[in-house]
Amino acid sequence: xxKTGDNYINIIKSLPDPGLGLGLRSxxxxxxLELNPAVDWLEVISENFMDSGGRPRYVLxxxxxxxxxxxxxxxxxxxxxxxxxxxxLTKLKRLAGxxxxxxxSDHLCWTGVNSLNTHDLLPVVLNDESLKHICTRINQVQxxxxxxxxxxxxxxYLTFKQSTINEWDFLRYMTEETGCGLLLDVNNVYVSxxxxxxxxxxxxxxxxxxxxxxxxxxxxxxxxxxIIDTHDRQVAHDVWKLFTLAWQxxxxxxxxxxxxxxxPEFDVYHAELLKAKxxxxxxxxxxxxxxxLAADSEVVSxxxxxxxxxxxx
Amino acid sequence: MSSNNFSLTxxxxxxxxxxVHHAPMQDIVLPAAVEDIVNPSQRLSAVHHLDIYRHSxxxxxxxxxxxxxxxxxxxxxxELFELFADQYLDTYPSExxxxxxxxxxxxxxxxxxxxxxxxxxKENWPDFxxxxxxxxxxxxxxxxxxxxxxxxxxxHDTPDEMLKLAPxxxxxxxxxxxxxxxxxxIQGREPELPFPEQSxxxxxxxxxKLGLFTIREAQYHFLKNMQRGDSVEAAKDNLVKxxxxxxxxxxxxxxEWKKGFIDAGFFVFDEP
Ligand SMILES: [Fe+2]
Numbered sequence: 001x002x003k004t005g006d007n008y009i010n011i012i013k014s015l016p017d018p019g020l021g022l023g024l025r026s027x028x029x030x031x032x033l034e035l036n037p038a039v040d041w042l043e044v045i046s047e048n049f050m051d052s053g054g055r056p057r058y059v060l061x062x063x064x065x066x067x068x069x070x071x072x073x074x075x076x077x078x079x080x081x082x083x084x085x086x087x088x089l090t091k092l093k094r095l096a097g098x099x100x101x102x103x104x105s106d107h108l109c110w111t112g113v114n115s116l117n118t119h120d121l122l123p124v125v126l127n128d129e130s131l132k133h134i135c136t137r138i139n140q141v142q143x144x145x146x147x148x149x150x151x152x153x154x155x156x157y158l159t160f161k162q163s164t165i166n167e168w169d170f171l172r173y174m175t176e177e178t179g180c181g182l183l184l185d186v187n188n189v190y191v192s193x194x195x196x197x198x199x200x201x202x203x204x205x206x207x208x209x210x211x212x213x214x215x216x217x218x219x220x221x222x223x224x225x226x227i228i229d230t231h232d233r234q235v236a237h238d239v240w241k242l243f244t245l246a247w248q249x250x251x252x253x254x255x256x257x258x259x260x261x262x263x264p265e266f267d268v269y270h271a272e273l274l275k276a277k278x279x280x281x282x283x284x285x286x287x288x289x290x291x292x293l294a295a296d297s298e299v300v301s302x303x304x305x306x307x308x309x310x311x312x313x
Numbered sequence: 314m315s316s317n318n319f320s321l322t323x324x325x326x327x328x329x330x331x332x333v334h335h336a337p338m339q340d341i342v343l344p345a346a347v348e349d350i351v352n353p354s355q356r357l358s359a360v361h362h363l364d365i366y367r368h369s370x371x372x373x374x375x376x377x378x379x380x381x382x383x384x385x386x387x388x389x390x391x392e393l394f395e396l397f398a399d400q401y402l403d404t405y406p407s408e409x410x411x412x413x414x415x416x417x418x419x420x421x422x423x424x425x426x427x428x429x430x431x432x433x434x435k436e437n438w439p440d441f442x443x444x445x446x447x448x449x450x451x452x453x454x455x456x457x458x459x460x461x462x463x464x465x466x467x468x469h470d471t472p473d474e475m476l477k478l479a480p481x482x483x484x485x486x487x488x489x490x491x492x493x494x495x496x497x498x499i500q501g502r503e504p505e506l507p508f509p510e511q512s513x514x515x516x517x518x519x520x521x522k523l524g525l526f527t528i529r530e531a532q533y534h535f536l537k538n539m540q541r542g543d544s545v546e547a548a549k550d551n552l553v554k555x556x557x558x559x560x561x562x563x564x565x566x567x568x569e570w571k572k573g574f575i576d577a578g579f580f581v582f583d584e585p
């Protein structure tokens with residue numbers, strides 16, 4: 001790794017731990033502005049604000065003055081074989097200049113190729129070729145933004161025959177090569193593990209814990225043969241158990257509850273987050289419980305409705 | 314051919330083709346068998362694994378279209394809307410990092426695929442749907458357009474020469490009562506499909522909230538003149554000229570218009 005990479009590692013290791021945070025959703029704009037609820041920090045979806053010249057941007061400016069904010073993106077497409085989108089990166093950098101986030105994160109995924117965007121977080125092939133490709137791009141992005149970027153493990157629903165590297169190793173190599181940070185989505189580990197026959201406990205144990213700057217927790221839907229990462233309900237008990245393990249291994253890092261579908265009132269959302277406190281120290285045995293199954297054919301992974309503006313008049 | 318021979322680009326094109334076009338891209342030579350590329354697991358076959366992505370792709374974007382075109386989805390009914398949305402996404406897959414522009418070409422698509430295309434006898438309802446789609450998309454753009462919103466408290470007796478149009482101000486002319494139909498849908502009033510009828514409306518934004526107002530034809534043209542840069546006085550002159558109104562009649566009704574426009578937030582102070 002080069003000198004800048006070393007520098008990024010140092011930045012990653014010295015990032016603050018703001019505590020327990022929630023995702024900023026337009027449904028809660030008024031509640032937050034009027035009542036200043038005592039949530040430690042807020043995660044904002046970069047794409048919801050980077051083009052906004054209206055209410056979303058106006059609200060974000062006020063919220064960023066009151067709360068620590070982290071910028072979380074879904075469109076960097078670090079794994080794509082298309083060239084990096086300079087327009088997107090420029091807007092991302094401009095928004096960061098305005099909002100002053102603690103850090104900027106996105107996912108280990110690709111969203112499209114040949115100039116199309118599927119608006120999904122698609123799985124990357126995990127082999128030497130893609131590792132090299134992705135690390136080169138991470139270096140470019142970090143140098144452009146002049147700061148390290150934090151990458152999240154996505155929930156995945158398939159693995160490729162051509163993959164030769166375990167995801168946990170792939171993430172570690174990424175951090176070693178580029179100095180980037182990691183966002184450990186505990187629920188995604190659980191979901192991907194069930195869908196692709198790996199042990200989530202082993203996955204979490206193998207990660208480079210000193211590079212994890214943030215965790216995600218979220219609810220999912222169990223469909224019997226597979227699990228869909230729906231972000232539309234409370235966190236499953238087994239995911240809380242994994243959270244306990246991750247908390248112990250990382251020594252505790254910034255933790256955020258994602259809730260993107262059937263978004264409840266702010267207080268309900270906050271109460272679910274605060275359950276994390278009970279799981280920080282409990283000594284759990286990692287025998288997973290049977291989950292309730294729901295056979296719903298309309299289950300959609302990564303709901304994105306919240307990425308579309310709700311027009312107010 | 315061993316699966317190890319696929320390049321990253323080939324593999325991504327293959328997967329995207331399976332999601333977006335329901336088939337691999339034709340110019341990418343890869344075996345069609347999902348089993349050659351995707352692993353099966355204990356519980357699911359390779360095809361089932363890929364199907365999770367394929368199913369989610371269309372369901373996710375369909376539901377975004379639904380949120381972007383609320384009134385149109387009501388007008389068409391869920392099944393027909395879904396059919397149009399799916400065909401649209403198939404014809405114009407997203408090319409943007411933001412979902413806010415997902416429906417950008419929807420009105421154009423409805424025009425291109427109208428069922429009476431090529432027939433002499435045109436049906437009415439496609440025109441209505443096309444106008445409604447265009448209007449709903451325009452609202453989503455206006456909602457988020459860049460503008461310096463000034464908190465404007467304007468008194469009714471502000472001199473005409475100190476009035477200018479608000480920074481966010483848009484005029485629409487439709488062949489159907491689009492604005493009133495839209496308002497009825499979002500207010501949950503379940504309107505019937507309307508008959509053709511020229512309609513005019515103005516859309517403003519204050520405190521980052523949209524205001525929708527149906528206006529009369531003459532008001533539309535007056536405000537259009539102001540949009541082109543006319544002062545109140547010049548806009549009146551040009552209106553009189555274009556429509557052969559009597560100036561005295563216009564002057565008589567003007568105080569009422571002015572009060573209504575100020576109350577609706579069409580005007581802000583024109584600071585020298
Ligand atoms: Fe996540």
